[in-house]
Amino acid sequence: MTAPKVLITGASSGIGAIYADRFARRGHGLVLVARDAARMEALGNRLHAETGVNIDILPADLGKEAGVASVEARLRDDADIGVLVNNAGLSVGGPFETQSQADLSNLVAVNVVAVQRLAHAVAPRFVAAGTGTIINVGSVVGLVPEFGQAVYGATKAFVLFLSQGLAHELGPKGVYVQAVLPAATATEIWSRAGADPAQIPPLMGVDALVDAALVGFDRREPVTIPHLHDAAQWDTYQAARVAMIPGFAQTVPAPRYRADLT
Numbered sequence: 001m002t003a004p005k006v007l008i009t010g011a012s013s014g015i016g017a018i019y020a021d022r023f024a025r026r027g028h029g030l031v032l033v034a035r036d037a038a039r040m041e042a043l044g045n046r047l048h049a050e051t052g053v054n055i056d057i058l059p060a061d062l063g064k065e066a067g068v069a070s071v072e073a074r075l076r077d078d079a080d081i082g083v084l085v086n087n088a089g090l091s092v093g094g095p096f097e098t099q100s101q102a103d104l105s106n107l108v109a110v111n112v113v114a115v116q117r118l119a120h121a122v123a124p125r126f127v128a129a130g131t132g133t134i135i136n137v138g139s140v141v142g143l144v145p146e147f148g149q150a151v152y153g154a155t156k157a158f159v160l161f162l163s164q165g166l167a168h169e170l171g172p173k174g175v176y177v178q179a180v181l182p183a184a185t186a187t188e189i190w191s192r193a194g195a196d197p198a199q200i201p202p203l204m205g206v207d208a209l210v211d212a213a214l215v216g217f218d219r220r221e222p223v224t225i226p227h228l229h230d231a232a233q234w235d236t237y238q239a240a241r242v243a244m245i246p247g248f249a250q251t252v253p254a255p256r257y258r259a260d261l262t
């Protein structure tokens with residue numbers, strides 16, 4: 001069986017470029033998506049020379065309608081694509097009240113809307129085939145409002161929820177959905193967001209991050225958090241959430257909200 005083709009968004013640098021390298025070395029053809037065509041051409045040429053796999057470049061701005069639509073079309077029409085890596089993303093620096101609405105709208109467009117639309121474009125084909133993989137790159141920031149990146153964190157909370165929800169809905173239909181939640185990793189995302197070098201925390205290497213994420217992928221983990229050493233903490237967090245579910249099925253408000261009881 002030939003390895004399915006992998007479409008990777010945000011493949012021009014950082015985590016996406018390493019995903020491209022690793023999937024090429026595993027024998028997968030690639031479709032690389034980002035805005036910077038020249039960087040993707042250079043990466044594609046190198047990986048083709050080193051691995052022999054076919055690599056297509058699909059330049060697209062995922063913050064713009066035309067860009068998302070072109071990638072949606074490719075995902076719908078190219079039956080060889082069996083893996084979608086929703087990795088493209090950005091953050092916006094500065095405090096909420098000074099961030100520009102244009103920057104925040106673009107953040108939500110790329111980190112949320114494009115992720116949802118690309119998953120939605122490919123899902124019918126994967127469900128019909130009874131197989132396929134969607135990898136969504138979120139962030140631990142989506143678990144930590146205390147980091148003070150409200151909108152970026154909210155986009156990443158969306159990515160985690162979407163991934164868990166799609167795993168629940170599409171998993172029984174043969175589609176594997178993985179959320180990858182990196183913490184601080186050495187990529188361009190920091191400089192692109194204008195981060196003060198003095199404020200940047202210790203960073204994990206991007207090769208180590210992606211290799212760890214692929215260990216989770218090979219194990220078919222639903223959620224992979226390479227920086228988190230104590231996996232029991234995540235399990236406890238999930239168990240506490242799931243334990244609340246029966247508590248939501250009430251028809252009267254909790255006593256603490258009943259004016260007639262106070």
Ligand SMILES: NC(=O)c1ccc[n+]([C@@H]2O[C@H](COP(=O)([O-])OP(=O)(O)OC[C@H]3O[C@@H](n4cnc5c(N)ncnc54)[C@H](OP(=O)(O)O)[C@@H]3O)[C@@H](O)[C@H]2O)c1
Nearest residue numbers: 010012013014015034035036062089139184185187188189
């Ligand atoms: N590095 C970290 O510490 C860290 C931690 C947690 C999560 N993450 C997540 O990891 C993912 C990858 O980021 P990275 O750290 O590898 O950063 P990066 O090196 O800055 O890469 C971001 C990628 O997204 C692409 N991109 C940005 N805006 C785009 C747009 N409008 N349309 C299409 N592509 C766009 C960029 O390509 P072009 O500029 O060529 O378009 C680039 O390939 C993101 O989702 C990020 O939120 C990173």
